[in-house]
Amino acid sequence: MIHYTCDRCKRAINTSHQTRYTVQIDIQPCDDLDESCGEDDIDQLSELNHMLTQIEDDFDSESPATQHRGQYDLCPTCHRQFLENPLGRDAALPLGFSDN
Numbered sequence: 001m002i003h004y005t006c007d008r009c010k011r012a013i014n015t016s017h018q019t020r021y022t023v024q025i026d027i028q029p030c031d032d033l034d035e036s037c038g039e040d041d042i043d044q045l046s047e048l049n050h051m052l053t054q055i056e057d058d059f060d061s062e063s064p065a066t067q068h069r070g071q072y073d074l075c076p077t078c079h080r081q082f083l084e085n086p087l088g089r090d091a092a093l094p095l096g097f098s099d100n
Contacts, residue, residue, distance in 0.1 A: 006075040008082070013075050021079040027068040 004013040004020050013020045074082060 004073050006078050007072040008074055008078040011075055013073065018076055019079075021074040021076070023072045023074060023082065025068065025070050025072070029066045 002015075004015060005011065006013055
């Protein structure tokens with residue numbers, strides 16, 4: 001039997017009673033001058049060719065800190081929290097004023 005653990009809160013996920021959610025993250029550097037970053041009207045074959053040649057060129061030169069690929073398991077509670085705040089930004093802190 002496979003046992004799953006939430007990668008955020010470290011609680012066991014019982015897949016017979018709970019839904020297990022997976023988050024896949026793929027972080028890559030994007031050069032703003034590179035037209036393949038975010039343009040919708042680029043020919044897909046030329047974009048794929050450009051990506052493959054760039055991967056070949058950059059394979060040895062990229063440091064591990066610039067790219068990241070991972071898959072993470074989340075329990076239902078952490079999944080809801082992730083959807084509410086996917087980047088993990090701090091909630092707005094209330095301002096505390098003195099009684100002066």
